[in-house]
Amino acid sequence: MRSTVRAYTRTLQWFFSYLEETGDPPSSPQHLQMQHIDGFEAWLATKGTSPIHLLTIVTKVIVVLREIVAEGAIVFSEELRDRLAYKTLRPIPPSRPRDAYSPYIARQLRKAARADMMRIIRRFREPIPSSINPDLKVLEDEARACIEVRGVLLHRDREYKRLLHGRRARGVLNGDVNLRLHERYYLTSQDVVPFIVFLALETGLEIECCKALTVDCLQNPANGTVEIAYVKLRARGAEHKTLRVRDGGLRTPGGIIRQVIALTAAARRHRPSDCLWLHYSFGGLKSGLKHPQYLVDGWTRKHDIRDDDGQMFHLELSRLRKTHKALWYLKTEGHMTRFAVGHSREIAARHYADVPALRPLHEATIAEAFHEVVLSAASPIILTPEKEEDWRREPAKASPALPAGSNPISLLDGEQDIWLASCGGFFSSPFADAGSPCALPFWGCLECPNAVITARKLPAILAFLDFLQEQRNVLSAVQWEPKFAAAYARITGQILPAFSSTMITEARNALEREQVSLYLPPEVSL
Numbered sequence: 049m050r051s052t053v054r055a056y057t058r059t060l061q062w063f064f065s066y067l068e069e070t071g072d073p074p075s076s077p078q079h080l081q082m083q084h085i086d087g088f089e090a091w092l093a094t095k096g097t098s099p100i101h102l103l104t105i106v107t108k109v110i111v112v113l114r115e116i117v118a119e120g121a122i123v124f125s126e127e128l129r130d131r132l133a134y135k136t137l138r139p140i141p142p143s144r145p146r147d148a149y150s151p152y153i154a155r156q157l158r159k160a161a162r163a164d165m166m167r168i169i170r171r172f173r174e175p176i177p178s179s180i181n182p183d184l185k186v187l188e189d190e191a192r193a194c195i196e197v198r199g200v201l202l203h204r205d206r207e208y209k210r211l212l213h214g215r216r217a218r219g220v221l222n223g224d225v226n227l228r229l230h231e232r233y234y235l236t237s238q239d240v241v242p243f244i245v246f247l248a249l250e251t252g253l254e255i256e257c258c259k260a261l262t263v264d265c266l267q268n269p270a271n272g273t274v275e276i277a278y279v280k281l282r283a284r285g286a287e288h289k290t291l292r293v294r295d296g297g298l299r300t301p302g303g304i305i306r307q308v309i310a311l312t313a314a315a316r317r318h319r320p321s322d323c324l325w326l327h328y329s330f331g332g333l334k335s336g337l338k339h340p341q342y343l344v345d346g347w348t349r350k351h352d353i354r355d356d357d358g359q360m361f362h363l364e365l366s367r368l369r370k371t372h373k374a375l376w377y378l379k380t381e382g383h384m385t386r387f388a389v390g391h392s393r394e395i396a397a398r399h400y401a402d403v404p405a406l407r408p409l410h411e412a413t414i415a416e417a418f419h420e421v422v423l424s425a426a427s428p429i430i431l432t433p434e435k436e437e438d439w440r441r442e443p444a445k446a447s448p449a450l451p452a453g454s455n456p457i458s459l460l461d462g463e464q465d466i467w468l469a470s471c472g473g474f475f476s477s478p479f480a481d482a483g484s485p486c487a488l489p490f491w492g493c494l495e496c497p498n499a500v501i502t503a504r505k506l507p508a509i510l511a512f513l514d515f516l517q518e519q520r521n522v523l524s525a526v527q528w529e530p531k532f533a534a535a536y537a538r539i540t541g542q543i544l545p546a547f548s549s550t551m552i553t554e555a556r557n558a559l560e561r562e563q564v565s566l567y568l569p570p571e572v573s574l
Contacts, residue, residue: 082127085110099140106136113128194208235308238347245347252372253276257278257279260279274293275293278290506551
């Protein structure tokens with residue numbers, strides 16, 4: 049590949065520059081020594097080359113020298129051949145994965161790209177404006193006729209010079225008149241940016257694959273979808289790939305590509321090319337974008353796109369694929385079978401799910417899972433009135449949830465009531481030996497699987513909750529949390545949400561009419 053050859057050529061030029069700077073370069077390849085390789089590595093480090101970039105550069109030199117050894121035309125010293133067995137003397141830290149942009153930034157990019165695409169399409173559909181000055185109109189018509197015949201209007205062309213002179217003589221600013229003339233016929237280099245941003249966000253195609261799309265990339269349309277055929281040069285041996293996307297209106301990837309094909313049809317008559325992104329730039333019709341970063345920076349400034357901190361945003365096109373994957377991960381709620389499209393689950397998880405942008409989601413999910421485990425571990429049985437009726441109709445349904453020998457009906461009728469709940473097994477407590485009475489404080493029922501909490505117990509639970517809140521105001525956090533934090537979390541996070549707001553209000557009214565006495569053991573007192 050030409051890009052690979054250029055990269056190796058540039059690296060070897062750096063290596064030769066280093067050898068010249070040493071003041072004693074080897075007179076021939078045979079005199080190259082191990083210290084030349086190690087010195088080159090140290091030379092790069094002193095220039096501030098990052099560890100990963102340093103490894104990339106030194107590796108290219110090592111690879112070239114290994115190829116020379118394999119050919120056998122030049123014999124290196126044994127010491128140098130041993131040095132070629134490894135790449136670098138320095139420990140190379142793991143590379144930092146490319147991160148995704150946040151949903152907030154993605155929304156800004158998508159909104160700006162769609163607005164620009166609609167504006168560009170309208171520009172081609174609207175009639176070409178003409179000057180109100182009849183003399184200037186004649187000159188403009190001559191310039192447009194030149195574009196239609198020759199393809200482009202160059203600065204040295206007679207028609208262009210006459211138009212500039214005519215505008216200057218009449219006090220009309222020239223500005224970027226050449227670009228304005230051509231943009232009525234062709235996409236411009238600035239126009240290509242929103243299309244590429246939109247496609248990368250919507251499809252997840254690698255940005256180098258987006259820029260290399262061809263005019264015949266759409267294949268096999270079916271059921272509102274179409275395949276995008278593209279080439280991924282990094283996939284050695286499997287470069288030709290396809291991706292099925294939505295196809296329809298201008299908000300779908302397939303529809304946008306069809307629109308680009310239509311908008312570039314006029315340019316292909318003057319410059320035959322299979323590149324999708326045929327556009328006008330100063331000097332003529334160009335095929336593809338070679339160095340688009342300055343265009344991308346201008347585009348983000350034009351739309352005043354901001355990052356999550358409100359600062360001016362710098363867009364790296366290479367991060368759009370990760371952004372698409374992260375948004376898809378959020379949409380599928382991390383379901384790996386749906387998320388891992390085009391990759392194995394391991395690759396999808398390592399490269400696209402384990403990114404810094406998704407870390408808050410993962411941490412929140414883990415925290416939620418731990419919270420559910422804490423709430424469900426050794427938790428009481430909470431019966432809403434509907435479930436209570438089910439137990440009364442079919443007591444057999446209740447038996448698996450209660451200790452052996454328990455009578456569900458007597459439990460529901462209050463014959464086995466304790467203060468905060470009904471107890472399904474006072475002498476089969478998980479916190480005491482079998483046959484022994486439960487020795488847990490009364491609020492321990494909130495953590496006991498033998499406890500059954502019904503609506504009848506809501507006034508007592510609300511009274512205890514009031515006591516917990518009072519204690520929170522007078523005790524320090526160090527004193528309050530070990531005693532009451534678990535009970536408070538169980539009441540507010542699991543028990544009360546199981547009952548309707550009406551039932552909670554009725555229980556609160558009943559508590560106000562008749563206060564429930566608190567029988568507190570000495571260990572909870574101040």
